[in-house]
Amino acid sequence: MFQFLGEEFFPHFKEYDFLMHWVEKPGTSLQAMERITERASQELRAIPGVRNFGSHLGRAEMADEVVGPNFTELWISLDPEVDYEPTVAKIQKVVDGYPGLYRDLLTYLRERIKEVLTGASATLVVRIYGENLDVLREQAEQVRAAIANIEGVADLKVQPQILVPQVEVHIRPEAAARFGLTPGEVRRAATVLVKGVKVGEFYEEQKVFDVVVWGAPQVRDNVEALRDLMITTPTGGMVPLRDVANIIIAPTPNQITREAASRYTEVTCNVRGRFGERLGRARRGLTSSRDLGSVARDIEKNVANVHFERGYHPEFLGEYAAQQASKNRILMLSLLAVIGILLILYTDFASLRLALLVLLSLPFALVGGIFSVILTGGVLSLGSLVGFVTVLGIAARNTIMLISHYCHLQKEESQTFGMELILRGAQERLAPILMTALAAALALLPIILGGNRPGHEIEHPMAVVILGGLVSSTILNLLVMPVLYWKFGIARIDINSL
Numbered sequence: 335m336f337q338f339l340g341e342e343f344f345p346h347f348k349e350y351d352f353l354m355h356w357v358e359k360p361g362t363s364l365q366a367m368e369r370i371t372e373r374a375s376q377e378l379r380a381i382p383g384v385r386n387f388g389s390h391l392g393r394a395e396m397a398d399e400v401v402g403p404n405f406t407e408l409w410i411s412l413d414p415e416v417d418y419e420p421t422v423a424k425i426q427k428v429v430d431g432y433p434g435l436y437r438d439l440l441t442y443l444r445e446r447i448k449e450v451l452t453g454a455s456a457t458l459v460v461r462i463y464g465e466n467l468d469v470l471r472e473q474a475e476q477v478r479a480a481i482a483n484i485e486g487v488a489d490l491k492v493q494p495q496i497l498v499p500q501v502e503v504h505i506r507p508e509a510a511a512r513f514g515l516t517p518g519e520v521r522r523a524a525t526v527l528v529k530g531v532k533v534g535e536f537y538e539e540q541k542v543f544d545v546v547v548w549g550a551p552q553v554r555d556n557v558e559a560l561r562d563l564m565i566t567t568p569t570g571g572m573v574p575l576r577d578v579a580n581i582i583i584a585p586t587p588n589q590i591t592r593e594a595a596s597r598y599t600e601v602t603c604n605v606r607g608r609f610g611e612r613l614g615r616a617r618r619g620l621t622s623s624r625d626l627g628s629v630a631r632d633i634e635k636n637v638a639n640v641h642f643e644r645g646y647h648p649e650f651l652g653e654y655a656a657q658q659a660s661k662n663r664i665l666m667l668s669l670l671a672v673i674g675i676l677l678i679l680y681t682d683f684a685s686l687r688l689a690l691l692v693l694l695s696l697p698f699a700l701v702g703g704i705f706s707v708i709l710t711g712g713v714l715s716l717g718s719l720v721g722f723v724t725v726l727g728i729a730a731r732n733t734i735m736l737i738s739h740y741c742h743l744q745k746e747e748s749q750t751f752g753m754e755l756i757l758r759g760a761q762e763r764l765a766p767i768l769m770t771a772l773a774a775a776l777a778l779l780p781i782i783l784g785g786n787r788p789g790h791e792i793e794h795p796m797a798v799v800i801l802g803g804l805v806s807s808t809i810l811n812l813l814v815m816p817v818l819y820w821k822f823g824i825a826r827i828d829i830n831s832l
Contacts, residue, residue: 340625706802721799
């Protein structure tokens with residue numbers, strides 16, 4: 335049953351502050367993005383419960399994240415008193431009403447998590463490595479087509495790498511040498527006119543302003559004017575730029591990303607209908623949603639069928655990759671922990687049979703937790719895993735106490751091994767086991783009855799798993815374990831060994 339459960343790395347945090355990225359095609363004008371942003375702000379602020387709205391377009395060259403004017407970041411805040419899921423659904427409807435551009439709707443915490451895991455604001459990332467940008471774009475489109483029809487994939491996009499016009503100055507060394515010019519002097523003169531160069535700064539009202547020498551607009555925007563640019567030679571003469579260099583407008587990629595000494599491009603997507611949204615979407619009559627693990631496995635399967643040229647390969651990043659790495663690490667540490675637990679039990683009971691009896695019976699205690707996960711959506715998250723660990727601890731403690739009591743009755747009170755011993759030991763441990771289960775259940779009941787509210791995204795699934803596990807672990811300790819001890823217990827116990 336565990337194998338059929340869905341997987342999530344983190345739950346869907348129900349925060350009241352949202353962050354949206356709206357990305358148009360590179361080259362989109364600032365005026366166009368301002369027009370789209372203003373219209374979106376009017377629609378979003380008209381939604382009841384939206385308290386604040388803010389945005390910025392593009393980023394400065396010295397900012398922490400440099401982007402062009404085609405990139406807009408929107409922020410909205412909700413009133414904590416609103417009905418959360420219906421309000422978020424209305425916001426999502428407004429966001430989906432702007433086709434033709436990439437957009438998403440994330441909470442601040444989830445956006446930060448994605449940025450840390452992949453460097454991109456997406457849940458799943460297929461990063462394709464290679465050298466030729468044209469081949470990379472072709473491979474990325476093949477990957478996008480391969481995963482486009484997978485159920486649950488949302489906000490699918492290829493990293494926007496397009497060709498943009500750029501002025502290039504190609505020095506003719508022989509011609510420059512005849513005038514005594516070096517390539518550096520020629521490039522420096524062209525750079526001053528086109529890009530500008532900082533020559534100083536001044537201060538006014540506690541503000542610092544750069545002084546920049548820059549070409550006039552009619553020079554910067556005209557290729558012929560650049561060709562006629564006069565360059566001073568070492569002898570004091572003047573020579574036009576066209577006589578020492580070729581000036582052309584060439585198509586150039588708008589951005590080139592590299593990692594590990596290799597170029598790469600990315601295909602990114604989110605998973606529609608995250609943890610905690612499945613039942614809500616079903617009530618609203620929306621299409622079925624899928625968990626992160628199922629979607630990620632389908633993506634890996636489909637990408638494996640894509641043919642990659644020699645020297646090009648994909649790499650899977652994102653929440654699922656981080657989850658798998660954590661899962662493998664936990665499995666290795668768990669194996670070491672199981673070995674340690676077995677040694678401790680063997681040392682205490684002085685019997686390998688009793689130690690194995692305790693260890694092999696513990697998975698039964700998890701059955702109730704599995705059923706509770708299925709009843710609440712069928713998706714495992716961080717809180718659920720914490721709950722399973724807690725249930726194992728409670729079940730192990732009660733099982734050890736029960737078997738220790740059986741050994742006590744045989745050793746200290748010299749009771750004969752048989753049905754009378756089994757019944758007496760179970761009856762005497764009945765009150766402690768029930769009190770442990772009831773006390774834990776009562777402590778968790780307010781969290782469970784409160785539902786998956788904002789702020790309880792981890793505690794609620796954890797409490798549900800623990801409550802279901804308490805039921806199965808209590809059955810294990812009071813009904814199953816006495817029968818197992820009767821079947822596999824030790825009829826004669828060496829008093830000296832204990």
